Amino acid sequence: MEKINLEDYAKNFEDIYNDIQKNFPKAVLHQAFICKFSSNEYIVRFDEEVQYLFLLLEGRAKIYLVHENGKRALIQFLKKDDFIGELSLIEVEKNLKDVVAINDCTCLAVPFASSKEHLLNDNLFLHNLSKYLGEKLLKRTDHYTDMQDYEFKNRLAKYILQIQNDGCFQEKHSETAEYMGVSYRHLLYTLNQFHEDGLLEKKGRKYIIINEEKLERLSLKKD
Amino acid sequence: MEKINLEDYAKNFEDIYNDIQKNFPKAVLHQAFICKFSSNEYIVRFDEEVQYLFLLLEGRAKIYLVHENGKRALIQFLKKDDFIGELSLIEVEKNLKDVVAINDCTCLAVPFASSKEHLLNDNLFLHNLSKYLGEKLLKRTDHYTDMQDYEFKNRLAKYILQIQNDGCFQEKHSETAEYMGVSYRHLLYTLNQFHEDGLLEKKGRKYIIINEEKLERLSLKKD
DNA sequence: ATGATAATAGGAGATATCTCATAATGAGGT
DNA sequence: ACCTCATTATGAGATATCTCCTATTATCAT
Known part of the structure; x- marks a missing residue:
């Protein structure tokens, strides 16, 4: 300091x-x-x-x-x-x-x-x-009620859209997991799923958004 | 009004x-x-x-x-x-x-x-x-971080101790479930478990605390 | 460079919690 | 009393999410 x-x-x-x-x-x-x-x-x-x-x-x-x-x-x-x-x-x-x-x-x-x-x-x-x-x-209330009313894939979609930069998601996974209140393992699992579903593309350590519209839909819906 | x-x-x-x-x-x-x-x-x-x-x-x-x-x-x-x-x-x-x-x-x-x-x-x-x-x-932050860091049985124990009256828990189940952020079904399931484990006794619609010490321990521990 | 530490990655199995269905009981209004 | 609606209860099955392990990369200070 x-x-x-x-x-x-x-x-x-x-x-x-x-x-x-x-x-x-x-x-x-x-x-x-x-x-x-x-x-x-x-x-x-x-x-x-x-x-x-x-x-x-x-x-x-x-x-x-x-x-x-x-x-x-x-x-x-x-x-x-x-x-x-x-x-x-x-x-x-x-x-x-x-x-x-x-x-x-x-x-x-x-x-x-x-x-x-x-x-x-x-x-x-x-x-x-x-x-x-x-x-x-x-802000804090919204964050936490989201946590309790939407399951993780929806919240993650929302978070990625909110924090992305030029269509690029590159936050530290451990931090993301802590903030979203899920285990590191589960974050990876879900990220993989997004990849398989054609929402994200992996480029080195970053993820690139390749289907923003689908992400949007996922971020809103409880389904 | x-x-x-x-x-x-x-x-x-x-x-x-x-x-x-x-x-x-x-x-x-x-x-x-x-x-x-x-x-x-x-x-x-x-x-x-x-x-x-x-x-x-x-x-x-x-x-x-x-x-x-x-x-x-x-x-x-x-x-x-x-x-x-x-x-x-x-x-x-x-x-x-x-x-x-x-x-x-x-x-x-x-x-x-x-x-x-x-x-x-x-x-x-x-x-x-x-x-x-x-x-x-x-207060709100505490409530929500509890929700994410302790599993339901621990949080429920804490909640019961906090809201009980003369050793008697008689909140509406639907409200409790909503506040704690779990399904009604799961609340009942857990309440039953408390009963089986000798923590609570059922009296009509109320639950009586019969082992406060054990409840306390459960409310603190993550285990 | 080299080793050490943190971050990423994924497998396997367990369980906390959810959803949906159905029934019984209680409370309030006419 | 009777009907209606909210609350309490419980079963069965599904799944979202966790824990514990083990590799494979980056990053960083010496």
Whole structure:
């Protein structure tokens, strides 16, 4: 983890800095700085108290919930403009999560110690936070109800369509399996089936979508 | 649905009214009133726009998410002090939910039209709302990750322990099955197994817990 | 390069859970 | 009382998904 002075960062990323200024009170920004995390680095650990509110400026990360039985569930992917630690800020978090950088991540770090008061009395911030939490709630609910009402092949079709890039699906299988809540083995099995059914073509480690329409249909239907 | 004047209600339920006064600006309460819903009545319908922020004062209700394929998922039970319509208030709700009264429910109804501005500029309310949403997010996440990381018999044990009353489990089976995300058939099957394993005793339509310790163990273990 | 570690790949067998069908019992309304 | 409809019950068979094993590739640090 590498710390960078906020002013230095501001020089190179004016647009992003402007957005930040719009959404945070000045007093808070005086205490804030920039954190860079490398791929696979922990941003937050489930067994250590959170000290900062992070705002993800660049990169992708993932949230894991750690169960008492030791199992982890990948519960959400984070991207630009996502908060980290916001539930600790408002003191509702009981069981902390692991948050791990997927690739290199740049975050704004706002220390609770000096900024909590300010943030919790700032109307704009609270309004933003409410909207953010509301959206997170909806997104997570949708993800999980899908999980319970559609079987895996339908959900996988939907996921591939959503996350594909230029007709190309190249997520890590282990991550996909964790996020979708199925075993690695079953993911492979289903991917093979998609291949046999002429939905995907394999190219090295990637899968290419060759019948988008059929995938669409599969992603919607319960059948 | 029956409307009641807020002042009339206040006379009979002073304690509750005091709590309300603490959390809502006066200007807002002038426009608010009390709604009574009977058992099984819809408080909010998924296909009708929400006009009020409700605060549940008495009774229990349940939230359903309606899928495109027509299936419904029971996603949460609501009780005293839960909000209804708060996501519409902050304008993040896209797919509305069904909210149905389980027994007779009493709600405070705050009309969006006249009160939205006030509420969204009230610091205390926003702070409360953020905490409420954060807790709802956590609760829902826990519920769903449990669903994916523990098999049904473990989750059912946990659920029974949580919802039992004087060692007595008497929820409606159909509701339990919907909430837990399994088929009705499988719920019965598992309940029978609990009976055979000496965890529960059947008394008419109710189940009595006769081995709480064993239930506890089952609820924790993944095994 | 070389070895070590993680990711991909697939076989075989077990089981948790689902679907569909049918019957019995209970509750509410006329 | 009687009919209707929702709830509780149970059987039989199908399958989606899991666990456990074992190879075969990539990736990465030394």
